[in-house]
Amino acid sequence: MNYSFLRRFLCKDCSEDISVFEIENLFRRKLSFFASFVGIFVQSIELIYNYFLGQYKIFFINLLVLIIVSFVLLFFKKLSTKIITNLLVISLSIKILPIILFFKETLFPWIVLFPLISIILVGLRLSFFYSLAVFSIIMFVLIAKRSHLTTYDFQFYFEIILAYLTSFLIGSIYEFFNKFFHTQLKKQALKDFLTGLFNRRYFEEILRWEIELSKRYKHPLSIILVDLDDFKCINDKYGHQFGDKVLKMVAESIKRNIRSSDIPARYGGEEFIILLPETDLEGAKKVAEKLRRIIQELSIDNTKLTASFGITELLENDSMETFIKRADKALYRAKKEGKNKVIAELSNETFEKNCKNKKTD
Numbered sequence: 001m002n003y004s005f006l007r008r009f010l011c012k013d014c015s016e017d018i019s020v021f022e023i024e025n026l027f028r029r030k031l032s033f034f035a036s037f038v039g040i041f042v043q044s045i046e047l048i049y050n051y052f053l054g055q056y057k058i059f060f061i062n063l064l065v066l067i068i069v070s071f072v073l074l075f076f077k078k079l080s081t082k083i084i085t086n087l088l089v090i091s092l093s094i095k096i097l098p099i100i101l102f103f104k105e106t107l108f109p110w111i112v113l114f115p116l117i118s119i120i121l122v123g124l125r126l127s128f129f130y131s132l133a134v135f136s137i138i139m140f141v142l143i144a145k146r147s148h149l150t151t152y153d154f155q156f157y158f159e160i161i162l163a164y165l166t167s168f169l170i171g172s173i174y175e176f177f178n179k180f181f182h183t184q185l186k187k188q189a190l191k192d193f194l195t196g197l198f199n200r201r202y203f204e205e206i207l208r209w210e211i212e213l214s215k216r217y218k219h220p221l222s223i224i225l226v227d228l229d230d231f232k233c234i235n236d237k238y239g240h241q242f243g244d245k246v247l248k249m250v251a252e253s254i255k256r257n258i259r260s261s262d263i264p265a266r267y268g269g270e271e272f273i274i275l276l277p278e279t280d281l282e283g284a285k286k287v288a289e290k291l292r293r294i295i296q297e298l299s300i301d302n303t304k305l306t307a308s309f310g311i312t313e314l315l316e317n318d319s320m321e322t323f324i325k326r327a328d329k330a331l332y333r334a335k336k337e338g339k340n341k342v343i344a345e346l347s348n349e350t351f352e353k354n355c356k357n358k359k360t361d
Contacts, residue, residue, distance in 0.1 A: 115168035124175040131168055135161075192266040194244055195251035203265035203273060207320055210277055214314055221314040222284035224274040225327045226254070226291065229306045229339040231270035238303070243270075246300055250307070253294050258287060273327075281313040281344055288342045296340065308334035309342040 047066065050059040114134055118127040138161065190202045198206070207223075214221035228234075228250065235243040247270065254264050254272060263275040276284050288309040295307045310331025314323055330345035337343070 119168075119172065119175050124172055127168075127175075195247055195266050197251050197255070197272070198263065198265040200265060200267050203263065203267070203275070204320065206263055207275060207323075210275060211314060211318070211320055211323065214277075215316070219278055220280040220283075222276040222279045222281060222311060223323065223327050224276065224284055224288050224291075225267070225310040225324075225331045226250075226272040226274070226288075227308050227310075227331055227335070228270040228295075229308055229335075234303065238301075242301070246303075246305065249298060249300060250295060250305070253298065254291060257291060257294055262287075273324075281311065281346060284311045284313065285342060285344055292340065292342055306340035308339050310334055311342065311344045313346060315346070 044066065047059060047062050050056075050062060115127065115131045118130050122130070190198055192199045210221055213219070228246070231243065231246070234246060247266075251264070251266065251272065254274065258264060258274060258276075261277055262279075263277075265273050265275075267273040274287070276287060279287070288311050292307060292309055295305055298305045308331055310327045310329065310333070312323065312326040312330060318326075326345050326347075330343040333345070334341040334343040
């Protein structure tokens, strides 16, 4: 999915590297503020309506809710989306509960919509408690006034309770499907479509976090860069569909033969990267050598495969860029020295010398 338009709409000053999750959080925040302003607009119209009809008790209740919501939006712009949405639902509760005691005729739309609105704004779990509180008040009023209620009143309250429960059921179904599709969308945003491994952007987010943890707690951290040898020739000779089949098989082999704590990703084209927490350079060498042998033994339609490996361990002064660059340098050496090799690199000096020599030439 292309998020560039959404990114420009939500945040003009955001960098091109903003993640899907940051875009989602921005979108939810904007949506909450939009819902709040719509609520203020509707509340203002209702205030005018109540005033001209002489419904002064409801007028002052609506005015109180309007002041609360406006105050929150104007003076607490840095509040989290969660707090804003909860305040909206609480303000709606403040509106509903007093009205229940005075004007039942004006109650119907609000009481029916309350469960649905609260589920959309704060989710099913919190909405259940808010809705239960409002529902309990309805039942309390109904029981307290039972001796004064006419047949019409009983029918009216029965319809309210039925509509209320229906609204809660519809909201619950909405929340279930919303969470299901949201989970699927997140998975698609994190994973490479072809291989099912993590994609490069999400891998780099994880890597930044793991580097911080490794430095803080002085734990070893290694990465392995894997590049399939002569993959362009395979694509040219057998076609891209066959190439895709090769990539899927290699990705599956990598996943099956590393620890559950290791994090593999497709880094681009025929290149894969594996993050190895709590693993030093020697441990990474063993993993890379094991994977090299496994890939060498793979055969797809009588086509043999090999791969080159570049590995390195995190140094104290490493950034994410220098960490990956050193593994890439090791991979370059593996290719240059005949392919189908595992090369380890733990110094930036050779790389810097090679760069200077190229500039001199």
